[in-house]
Amino acid sequence: MTDHSRVAVVTGAGSGIGRGVALALAGAGWSVALAGRRAAALAETAALADGKVLCVPTDVTSPADVNMLFTEVRTRWGRVDLLFNNAGVFGPGGGVRFEDIALEDWRAVVDVNLTGAFLCAQAAFRMMRDQSPRGGRIINNGSLSAQVPRPHSAPYTATKHAITGLTKALSLDGREYGIACGQIDIGNAATEMTRPMGQGAPQANGELAVEPVMDAVDVARTVLLMAELPLEANVQSVTVMATKMPFIGRG
Template sequence: MSQASNAPHAPRTIVITGAGSGIGRTTARVLLEQGWNVVLAGRTAQKLHETAQGHGSALVVPTDVSDSQSVDQLFAAAAERFGSVDVLFNNAGIFGPPAAIDELDPAQWDEVCRINLTGAINAARAAFTHFKAHGGGRIINNGSISAQVPRVNSVAYTVTKHGIAGLTKCLELDGREHRIRATQIDIGNTASDLLDDFGATEGALQPSGHRLVEPTFPLAEAAEAVAYIAGVPLGTSINQFTITAGGMPYIGRG
């Protein structure tokens, strides 16, 4: 992927949720290096400032994506600082408990739903409203390859990520007349803290019952994929983009 052909000619603005760590943090830094204005959203101001590293084109806006008013304030702050937003990277999410459905506590399910689904919808709604008023824009939803195939004992995460697939398709369809494009990016096995949440560092549980230390790939490579999608002109739709560590158990998982 050539970044040169997709780099913005003038500063453009992206809102990134879940920007305090992981793929959100790394994507923010990649785009700041490319000359974007980057609005950093997340629950912890300190982590967002650590991501921004004092960059003049970064705006830190502590945000609870599960609160629609908080998300509306995020987009208002972005518009006040930069005029308009061009792209949303709808990235905030948690893995939740590693559990089969009979082991899943209702409160745990509510928490995963609140962040992964309600949070994604709140951010998409705010972006969609903003883009309709500004001639279009792009929404990139972080789906995860669990939006396609599940891991063992991942019911909460997998169900919510399948919901992201439906959200992306609806956004692309309903946004067509407004030049609003939607992409689902499914990322598998980046070298990040999320792998620790399901035990992949000591060996991820496989359908066969054994554990396997799975291949990983650098966060920066996934971030460059997000940056590529963000830079594609609105005349082009990228409906789905899958990027995984080479050789990970995905095609024919397990």
């Protein structure tokens, strides 16, 4: 191991929540591996970082890519202390109704949001189990869709509900190895994914409504708080959301 500090892997680090969390971790002294499909976007994140970063273009649906990611982290820093499992896609756009969802679109969302999260968690888990000192933390990005759906979002909602199950299973299975696992459910952080809400988002009653958003920096601050707890403590689940968004009280 060379020049060890706390080491984090952030997936989906080329934009949005992933970029914000990676920058927050680097600014707090973590060494951060930036993972994502777009090399140019990772380089943009790296250019903004104040600290040690490593860009590893990664398709989280590819076992070979995921293994390469964690091999590069081990080679560079010798261990991993944190995985922020963040890579995700929403799925078919345009408000595709449930009965019209194509099987290939369903599978594409499941592959990234669930199988990708599993592959990264498994690689991190194995590394955390075998390293010395043993242990680490996995934080999964669940989204408010892990709790309640939006209209016409069955693939995304199903995968995010499944992430909750994965988080709980990892929390249990990681105990003997000193591996903690928690989940952050995020609502309406201001990113490219939420930009359309400025024109109106479909509501449960069929109407369109402009929804409030919050600064993604506040999501990054929350993840950093979770990450910097000692392994004897864990935020099992937390919801951070735009205060006035239509979540509490809707239905």
